[in-house]
Amino acid sequence: MPARLHREVIGEGRLLLLTHGIYGSGANWRAIARKVHEQRRDWGIVLVDLRQHGRSEPGEPPHTLAACASDLRALFDELPAIEAIGGHSFGGKVVLATRALAPPTLRQTWMFDASPSARPGAERDRTNTVIGVLEIMERLPTTWASRDNYIAALSGEGLAQPLAQWLAMNVVPRDDRYVLRLDVKALREMLVDYYARDLWDIAFDPQLPGELHVVIAEQSTTLDADDRNRLASAPPPHVHVHRIAAGHWLHIEAAANVVELLVRELPTTLR
Numbered sequence: 001m002p003a004r005l006h007r008e009v010i011g012e013g014r015l016l017l018l019t020h021g022i023y024g025s026g027a028n029w030r031a032i033a034r035k036v037h038e039q040r041r042d043w044g045i046v047l048v049d050l051r052q053h054g055r056s057e058p059g060e061p062p063h064t065l066a067a068c069a070s071d072l073r074a075l076f077d078e079l080p081a082i083e084a085i086g087g088h089s090f091g092g093k094v095v096l097a098t099r100a101l102a103p104p105t106l107r108q109t110w111m112f113d114a115s116p117s118a119r120p121g122a123e124r125d126r127t128n129t130v131i132g133v134l135e136i137m138e139r140l141p142t143t144w145a146s147r148d149n150y151i152a153a154l155s156g157e158g159l160a161q162p163l164a165q166w167l168a169m170n171v172v173p174r175d176d177r178y179v180l181r182l183d184v185k186a187l188r189e190m191l192v193d194y195y196a197r198d199l200w201d202i203a204f205d206p207q208l209p210g211e212l213h214v215v216i217a218e219q220s221t222t223l224d225a226d227d228r229n230r231l232a233s234a235p236p237p238h239v240h241v242h243r244i245a246a247g248h249w250l251h252i253e254a255a256a257n258v259v260e261l262l263v264r265e266l267p268t269t270l271r
Contacts, residue, residue, distance in 0.1 A: 003051040003059030003067075015265065016082045016108075017072070018047055021089030022130060022191060023182065025054035025166060027073035028088070032251055036266075043266055046079060047160040048072070050091060052186045063166060063186045064193040069097035074236040078101055081226040084266065085212075086110030086249055089222065090194055099212070100202045104166045106209040112258070113217040113248050115227050123191055133159070133167070134188060142180040147171045150178065180218055204236050212239045215258075220248040240265075 008026060009015075010033045018029045023147060026047030033045035051059035051071055059067060072094065084107055087095040092114020099109045123131055136157045144150045150171045154164035171178045188237050201213055216223050223231075230243045242261055246254035 001058060002071045003057040005051065005057070005075065006049040006055035006070055007075070007079075007130045008047040009044060009079075010021050010034055010047070011041070012082045013042045013269075014267075015079055016084040016086065016262070017048050017075065017079075017095075018093065019050055019072070019085075019087040019091040020053065021087075021091050022194075023053075023170065024088075024091075025049045027054070029251060032255055032259055032262075035255075036131075036262050039259070039263045040266055040269070043084075044081070044257075046075070047081065049162070050077065050094065052183055052190065058183060058186065061189070062193075063184070063189045065079050065094060065097045065190075065197050065199075066193075068094040069101055069189070072098045073101040074104075080105070082106075083271075084108040084110065086112060086213075087114065087187065088112040089114050090190070091253050093194060093197070093199060094249060095198050096202055096212075097197075099208050099210070100148050100205075102209050104209045105271070106236060107271070108211050108213060108265075110213045110215065110262075112215045113220050113222045113250055114214075116131050116199040118225075119195045119229055122195040123188070130191065133163075134184060134191065137180070137182065137184050138188075144178040144180075150180070172232065176190065189214045200230070201226055204269065206238050210238070211247045213242060214239065215244060215250070215261065216242050217246045217250040217254075219246060222248055222251075258268070 020028045026049045029047055051055040085095045092111035095109055122128055147168050151164045151168045170182050172181050244250050244254050244257045249259050
């Protein structure tokens with residue numbers, strides 16, 4: 001049974017579904033969504049929280065890429081106007097997995113600084129900052145007197161203040177306390193599966209619906225040299241590669257470029 005996902009719809013018309021990376025929520029894309037809709041009134045945007053994130057249902061285990069993709073696939077039945085899907089980082093690999101399940105009405109899949117490759121053992125890599133953040137959250141309590149206390153604890157663990165403040169958006173009021181709404185055990189399960197899966201067959205399969213747009217953040221290492229060479233070496237005609245001069249958080253560092261790209265590349269013709 002798919003998890004019921006929280007969604008926020010901006011505008012109307014054909015719909016572009018956008019989702020987030022690990023520890024985030026669909027609201028991470030709200031500013032971009034509003035600007036895209038302002039310039040492309042024929043497209044509405046659906047901002048979606050993945051399972052175990054934001055205000056979505058946690059979902060039944062196992063918590064895997066396949067489970068996340070199944071959750072997104074269910075939205076096509078609820079919102080048949082969805083014609084494009086996109087995701088950042090972890091969410092980028094989720095939407096790629098969703099491409100294998102999607103109806104023929106899907107016209108585009110967008111991966112924002114996300115790799116189709118497996119990274120076996122990445123969850124044990126001491127230089128992996130994503131896992132480093134998870135280990136800090138695993139060590140810290142889940143209940144706090146205030147959100148500021150949580151920010152201070154994260155900063156005390158060596159995290160930069162902007163990152164600590166962003167993570168603290170997941171600490172929400174409950175009764176007279178603040179509670180971390182992330183299930184760190186489930187998140188670890190999701191990340192282990194994320195690193196284990198190779199989805200290049202889905203990326204390069206021309207029989208699956210729609211185009212694939214891979215957006216590389218040039219100052220990020222998410223897509224390594226092998227990934228970039230594979231994308232540069234005569235990919236199938238349905239695969240399109242874009243580059244943005246930014247780090248991994250390209251939707252924050254280069255939001256205007258992301259907006260410009262989507263405004264230009266979203267289809268202008270009806271099916």
